[in-house]
Amino acid sequence: MILRMEGVSKAFGGLRALDAVTFEVERGTIHAVIGPNGAGKTTLFSVISGEQRPESGRILFDGQDVTARPAHLRARAGLVRTFQLTRPFPALSVLDNVTVAAGAHLRTRKEAVAAATGTIERIGLGAYLSRPAGELPAAARKQLELARALALRPKVLLLDEVLAGLTPAEREPMITLLGELRAEGMTLVLVEHVMPAVMRLADRVLVLDRGSVLAEGEPAAIARDPRVVTAYLGEDSDDALA
């Protein structure tokens, strides 16, 4: 087990965005987090990564209680999150954006540039190396966000809707890459609405509904779970489990 939440609750005013959420993630697996709009998925990521403090409960990462640790120290320890709305430095080139991230672990700029270049090539962004990040098309911005996260050398990577807004053709290489990262021993937690990809990739699926854990298990069992199917009724077709 590399990540564990124990009884984590987070409220906004009277609204319980997370209500005593407990779950754990095994090292080297892909864990998907799904749930209808407003279920608490983004809040869960914010609490895991340290941008928001829960009112109660504990977060354990890589053998340590990180509940009180600020976000940047969690990231430095290997608990890294990407954002739904990507946040590169728009005026900097793709290479410089990734080099800044790689520099967190490497002593010289030369080493950081070499590592960043390798990551960019691997992600399939090589053609954009010297383009300002602000000029990238949507799919390439997603790839850049992932490249920046990977340059931080995460142990656990929290990916927020990394497939949203990509065409099916653009999704395939991303799905392949995520599978490769798992094979290399990285642990991935995905908030994702693209259900076919979730079903293909995830080892386990956590289903949130109105801040609570509705179900947790292997993808095939989750897709058959009548409570899960009910929670998704009325959602748009992208959310359907079929």
Ligand SMILES: Nc1ncnc2c1ncn2[C@@H]1O[C@H](COP(=O)(O)OP(=O)(O)OP(=O)(O)O)[C@@H](O)[C@H]1O
């Ligand atoms: N900063 C905030 N202040 C007040 N309410 C918030 C805040 N952040 C989230 N909420 C509320 O908490 C609940 C859970 O929101 P959250 O964004 O975590 O859900 P989600 O599952 O990520 O939804 P979506 O799929 O639409 O992104 C929602 O009712 C939302 O309106």
